[in-house]
Amino acid sequence: MFRNQYDTDVTTWSPAGRLFQVEYAMEAVKQGSAAIGLRSKTHVVLGCVNKANSELSSHQKKIFKVDDHIGVAIAGLTADGRVLSRYMRNECINYNFTYESPLPVGRLVVQLADKAQVCTQRSWKRPYGVGLLVAGLDESGAHLYYNCPSGNYFEYQAFAIGSRSQAAKTYLERRFENFTDSSRDDLVKDAITAIRETLQGETLKSSICTIAVVGIGEPFHILDQGTVQQIIDTFEIAAEQEGPAAEPDAAEQSAAAADQGGSTDEGVAPMDI
Amino acid sequence: MTKQQANWSPYDNNGGSCVAIAGADYCVIAADTRMSTGYNILTREYSKICKLADKCVMASSGFQADVKALQKQLAARHLIYQHQHNKQMSCPAMAQLLSNTLYYKRFFPYYSFNVLGGLDNEGKGCVFTYDAVGSYEKVGYSSQGSGSTLITPFLDNQLKSPSPLLLSVQDAVTPLVEAEAIDLVKTVFASASERDIYTGDKIEIVVVNATGIRREYMELRKD
Numbered sequence: 001m002f003r004n005q006y007d008t009d010v011t012t013w014s015p016a017g018r019l020f021q022v023e024y025a026m027e028a029v030k031q032g033s034a035a036i037g038l039r040s041k042t043h044v045v046l047g048c049v050n051k052a053n054s055e056l057s058s059h060q061k062k063i064f065k066v067d068d069h070i071g072v073a074i075a076g077l078t079a080d081g082r083v084l085s086r087y088m089r090n091e092c093i094n095y096n097f098t099y100e101s102p103l104p105v106g107r108l109v110v111q112l113a114d115k116a117q118v119c120t121q122r123s124w125k126r127p128y129g130v131g132l133l134v135a136g137l138d139e140s141g142a143h144l145y146y147n148c149p150s151g152n153y154f155e156y157q158a159f160a161i162g163s164r165s166q167a168a169k170t171y172l173e174r175r176f177e178n179f180t181d182s183s184r185d186d187l188v189k190d191a192i193t194a195i196r197e198t199l200q201g202e203t204l205k206s207s208i209c210t211i212a213v214v215g216i217g218e219p220f221h222i223l224d225q226g227t228v229q230q231i232i233d234t235f236e237i238a239a240e241q242e243g244p245a246a247e248p249d250a251a252e253q254s255a256a257a258a259d260q261g262g263s264t265d266e267g268v269a270p271m272d273i
Numbered sequence: 274m275t276k277q278q279a280n281w282s283p284y285d286n287n288g289g290s291c292v293a294i295a296g297a298d299y300c301v302i303a304a305d306t307r308m309s310t311g312y313n314i315l316t317r318e319y320s321k322i323c324k325l326a327d328k329c330v331m332a333s334s335g336f337q338a339d340v341k342a343l344q345k346q347l348a349a350r351h352l353i354y355q356h357q358h359n360k361q362m363s364c365p366a367m368a369q370l371l372s373n374t375l376y377y378k379r380f381f382p383y384y385s386f387n388v389l390g391g392l393d394n395e396g397k398g399c400v401f402t403y404d405a406v407g408s409y410e411k412v413g414y415s416s417q418g419s420g421s422t423l424i425t426p427f428l429d430n431q432l433k434s435p436s437p438l439l440l441s442v443q444d445a446v447t448p449l450v451e452a453e454a455i456d457l458v459k460t461v462f463a464s465a466s467e468r469d470i471y472t473g474d475k476i477e478i479v480v481v482n483a484t485g486i487r488r489e490y491m492e493l494r495k496d
Contacts, residue, residue: 089356093349
């Protein structure tokens with residue numbers, strides 16, 4: 001109710017100390033189709049759900065290679081994501097040109113976060129409406145970061161963003177302690193399973209999801225559809241036995257998530273999501 | 274008051290020679306590995322050849338600091354191209370990019386004399402030859418650097434068609450087989466190092482063909 005008075009400008013504070021335009025930008029992330037990321041000590045896997053507008057159109061590209069050692073998955077306004085990917089690619093190329101070595105991921109996410117912050121403090125700009133899962137390798141190992149429109153960033157063992165990401169997050173929360181020592185292939189299987197959770201009963205096919213991997217000795221690349229379909233086939237057969245029992249659980253979870261989404265109107269500013 | 278002359282030059286010449294020969298389905302690019310300054314040798318093992326793309330290799334003689342800067346520029350631009358187009362640059366595309374990059378510094382040039390070699394989109398060998406400011410031409414063979422005045426007449430004798438009516442400019446590839454072209458390159462460098470003090474030590478020969486890129490070396494006179 002009250003928030004309508006203070007939400008016209010990104011440079012207007014609300015009496016409760018919130019910037020509503022920034023929070024609205026984070027809503028845009030929640031509306032985008034799901035993207036997930038998880039990491040082990042040596043590898044990071046990104047996955048996303050590809051939603052096409054219609055049967056006739058192609059789907060949005062949501063995973064971008066930034067450099068051999070860094071890749072990014074986005075959720076939200078994909079146009080903003082594309083622009084930020086181009087910025088990240090340029091930063092990596094320039095750093096490499098000057099220092100003849102790869103840009104450490106930790107540096108890149110800080111630059112990205114600072115760039116996002118600028119848009120929260122200029123009256124003639126608007127915040128970027130996209131959340132980025134940045135996967136990368138540097139001397140200290142494998143990393144997964146989440147950059148949000150507010151200019152905050154956090155490092156994660158595993159995370160999911162976008163619509164119906166709560167289902168994936170629940171799955172990842174159950175399993176994340178095993179991820180550090182997971183093999184690359186197990187990590188990919190977990191990623192595909194997490195994506196399946198967000199589909200809530202819809203058949204999982206390689207045409208509606210994209211998986212990308214980066215790891216020690218393995219430059220960032222997107223897995224081709226054939227490979228992904230093979231992996232899906234190997235565990236779809238096993239899952240068929242559990243299928244009928246799992247579906248009612250998934251339906252209950254999505255109802256609970258919808259309720260939670262509505263209750264963020266009152267209460268503490270969700271700046272840290 | 275006479276005009277003041279500069280007491281230092283931003284340029285130096287590190288010497289050396291480069292050659293490239295285009296075949297029907299291959300391209301040979303070669304350069305010696307000697308780096309000199311004045312009458313001194315800096316090193317006997319310096320590579321003047323750089324792989325720019327999957328099927329595109331450049332050899333450059335002149336001022337190696339400028340050559341290095343030029344190679345880095347092209348590598349960065351190639352990465353941007355790959356991000357935008359999801360594929361490698363073709364040799365003719367790289368040839369145009371090199372020309373534009375050189376002309377960009379028309380009034381403070383890269384002191385770099387380049388030959389670009391590789392396969393075009395149809396898999397045919399192609400060689401492009403440049404001056405320091407980007408003027409370029411597609412040819413069947415070329416030589417640049419300190420030994421070029423000794424090498425070019427010999428290549429003309431072996432490869433040049435006596436008349437454009439017999440071999441058109443479009444078909445600018447040599448009638449030689451890959452092994453013969455490599456042999457010719459070795460002969461040509463051996464002769465050049467006899468009389469050019471800046472050419473010698475070793476030749477680095479790079480061959481681009483349908484199977485990929487391979488590298489071989491041959492020893493030359495060390496004097």
